[in-house]
């Protein structure tokens with residue numbers, strides 16, 4: 245049975261309504277919030293769903309003239325001193341209730357995460373490429389796995405270039421970077437990124453030198469090398485939590501001191517084989533462990549490849565920072581926290597670039613022209629979480 249409005253009381257001291265619903269629950273709504281969120285045609289544009297009333301005209305001390313329960317308890321009608329009337333559907337007010345524990349589905353980015361170590365090797369969330377392309381539910385489940393575990397493998401993808409562009413379009417679109425939308429990761433004699441060699445790569449996140457570094461990375465194996473070329477992944481959030489327990493002072497300094505990152509280069513003509521980028525010079529300054537305002541981990545900013553030599557912090561804190569940083573790296577590289585995966589042709593490793601660190605073992609370049617070929621691209625979290633909400637809404641869930 246639909247919840248309706250049973251009674252309504254004013255509390256002039258706190259300038260709030262106390263609304264009792266038919267299920268006996270009580271919700272409180274400040275007067276000024278109700279005035280700010282009037283749904284009438286003057287205050288709210290239903291086509292764009294934008295608020296159009298002007299906050300500059302809003303009186304934070306406003307007190308309504310009167311209120312009325314209408315439409316068999318389904319509507320709350322409020323008259324305001326400026327001869328303005330607001331009508332609120334009770335079902336809408338229920339969705340808007342003020343609460344610290346508001347439903348989290350509207351914010352998948354802040355869903356609880358399942359942190360993992362080496363045991364992930366036997367529980368990797370795995371999806372089939374065609375299922376993601378054809379089923380909204382599978383697309384949702386894959387993105388949910390990315391939110392929860394920050395890692396998954398997609399199997400049976402085509403072994404052609406630009407497969408991940410198609411996958412990106414299925415979500416929304418791939419992120420454009422200075423490497424283009426998709427970069428072909430092959431070994432070159434001359435290079436501006438170590439990624440484009442057959443050398444090993446230490447654990448790192450991509451592009452922390454950007455203010456807004458990429459969210460999800462997609463690494464598509466077009467062709468694997470016979471020897472080497474394994475990928476390594478570590479859940480740095482898991483390592484950070486372990487460090488917080490064992491050395492809280494290390495954790496703290498890694499969340500506080502800002503580290504400089506830089507990447508700059510002038511592309512050479514032959515770079516156009518793998519990517520198509522212009523002269524660039526990126527710089528950013530971020531803590532290794534970045535926190536949300538509520539203190540939870542938001543993102544890692546970790547790459548020794550692009551960490552700048554200049555480090556603009558109080559000089560007497562530098563050694564403690566190195567102790568903390570090397571301890572975190574020891575955890576990240578420990579066999580109990582890291583997994584190693586050798587992708588096959590047609591497999592796509594998907595990982596949260598703001599949570600995991602990834603690396604690679606060196607590989608052998610084949611003489612017969614059949615060398616390792618990966619392609620990589622990114623989907624930002626905004627696009628991924630938008631797709632999740634749209635799927636839920638299409639399945640009938642009310643957008644809040």
Ligand SMILES: [Fe+2]
Nearest residue numbers: 439449450602
């Ligand atoms: Fe990378």
Ligand SMILES: [Zn+2]
Nearest residue numbers: 282284286287
């Ligand atoms: Zn209005």
